[in-house]
Amino acid sequence: MRKVVLVTGANSGVGHALCQRLLQEDDGLHLCLACRNPDRAEAARAALLASCPSAQITAVQVDVSDPRSVLRAAGELRRRFRRLDCVYLNAGIMPQPQLDVGALLSGLFSRRVVHMLCTAEGLLIQHDRVTADGLQEVFATNVFGHFLLVRELEPLLCDGDSPARLIWTSSRSAQKAKFSLQDFQHRSGQEPYSSSKYAMDLLSVALNRKLNQRGLYSSVACPGTMLTSMTYGILPAFVWTLLMPIIWLLRFLVNGFTLTPHNGAEVLPAEDARGAGQPAVRCPCWGHRLTEEENASRLLLISPQCVRQTGGSAKGQSLGVAHCTSTMQSTEPGGQVWLFRQRPESLDPLSKYLSTATGFGSTYVTAQKMDLDEDTAERFYHSLLELDTHVRATLQGTGAQS
Numbered sequence: 001m002r003k004v005v006l007v008t009g010a011n012s013g014v015g016h017a018l019c020q021r022l023l024q025e026d027d028g029l030h031l032c033l034a035c036r037n038p039d040r041a042e043a044a045r046a047a048l049l050a051s052c053p054s055a056q057i058t059a060v061q062v063d064v065s066d067p068r069s070v071l072r073a074a075g076e077l078r079r080r081f082r083r084l085d086c087v088y089l090n091a092g093i094m095p096q097p098q099l100d101v102g103a104l105l106s107g108l109f110s111r112r113v114v115h116m117l118c119t120a121e122g123l124l125i126q127h128d129r130v131t132a133d134g135l136q137e138v139f140a141t142n143v144f145g146h147f148l149l150v151r152e153l154e155p156l157l158c159d160g161d162s163p164a165r166l167i168w169t170s171s172r173s174a175q176k177a178k179f180s181l182q183d184f185q186h187r188s189g190q191e192p193y194s195s196s197k198y199a200m201d202l203l204s205v206a207l208n209r210k211l212n213q214r215g216l217y218s219s220v221a222c223p224g225t226m227l228t229s230m231t232y233g234i235l236p237a238f239v240w241t242l243l244m245p246i247i248w249l250l251r252f253l254v255n256g257f258t259l260t261p262h263n264g265a266e267v268l269p270a271e272d273a274r275g276a277g278q279p280a281v282r283c284p285c286w287g288h289r290l291t292e293e294e295n296a297s298r299l300l301l302i303s304p305q306c307v308r309q310t311g312g313s314a315k316g317q318s319l320g321v322a323h324c325t326s327t328m329q330s331t332e333p334g335g336q337v338w339l340f341r342q343r344p345e346s347l348d349p350l351s352k353y354l355s356t357a358t359g360f361g362s363t364y365v366t367a368q369k370m371d372l373d374e375d376t377a378e379r380f381y382h383s384l385l386e387l388d389t390h391v392r393a394t395l396q397g398t399g400a401q402s
Ligand SMILES: NC(=O)C1=CN([C@@H]2O[C@H](COP(=O)(O)OP(=O)(O)OC[C@H]3O[C@@H](n4cnc5c(N)ncnc54)[C@H](OP(=O)(O)O)[C@@H]3O)[C@@H](O)[C@H]2O)C=CC1
Pocket: 008, 009, 010, 011, 012, 013, 014, 015, 034, 035, 036, 037, 040, 062, 063, 064, 065, 066, 090, 091, 092, 093, 141, 169, 170, 171, 172, 222, 223, 224, 225, 226, 227, 228, 229, 230, 231, 261
């Protein structure tokens, strides 16, 4: 049976590049494009079919910022499919971004330049708005709509014969300091984007705790900074063009500048098109290439360099991949993706996986421990459940729930 993969925000940017890469790896997939604009969805479908005519591609209309639309789309998906193998929660917004040019210029000559350019910390504010349902739009789009979608799609994702996956497009901008459990919609701040991406990281952790035993696994991916309609909202296209020579030079310093959606999607594809027995993972500390057995069991012998990093405590032991992944790279010719070829059960739920670029533009994947604790994740999940109940009650009151 064909695997079914659903991608939100599939009509442009990294979502579209992801669809292209998925089909290049496995044209036997059934790809379902979840887009808010039917014309753009159809254009994306046509473009994907042009490069992969044998593919099965359908579309479903959904505005993830609108709970009614999410419930309706989920109902349609439940009628169309008996199972979903993978859902990419990718649609996202960063409305009316405003760049602090002064902070950028002074940051460029400071010691925090690399961190600043990777995360945009201290550089951007956004102007959020309130939706017709009284939700903050950035939170509603980036987090809550996807949370509702996952809850509604549970019957298609859980308790199957093989594990199903959720993959969130998060960001290096996710920042603990911008998120508050008391104000998780970020009503009072000016950095709703960073807050929403941190909320997404928390939610992924909480979903793993709730749903792993039912065969659903959630992972967090960060595509790096790309030139898409989102970033063209910060500076006009011609300014980006003028900045390109500087950006190419900065790339030797800033490994988060993936720049193209294709590169940004390095970490995302989840299908193991090459099958088992072709481990693509190497620990560059040692150059130790994983055997099939190690790959499957996620055990990696620790290298002398890693021993130094762990203060010697791990010498001679085997460690989970998670302890060593901060330097792991794709080593296959052509720089193909390795990460999500791993069994979902073998990924560390507390790490996020990042598309990363070298100065010469080749891409690989790194991992980073998320700056969060599971107790906060659990509490946030409960806040979302309460909001879910409230929103559904309001919709029922207005007779809008399908
Ligand atoms: N660009 C970057 O540097 C980075 C981006 N990301 C993340 O990548 C993801 C994709 O962004 P990117 O490709 O850059 O930008 P794009 O603007 O190209 O893509 C955003 C996609 O999300 C869709 N979308 C937005 N709002 C809604 C909504 N309410 N309902 C349904 N779909 C919606 C858009 O649809 P439509 O065409 O109709 O607007 C579009 O398809 C986002 O989550 C973003 O946060 C993460 C790190 C860096």
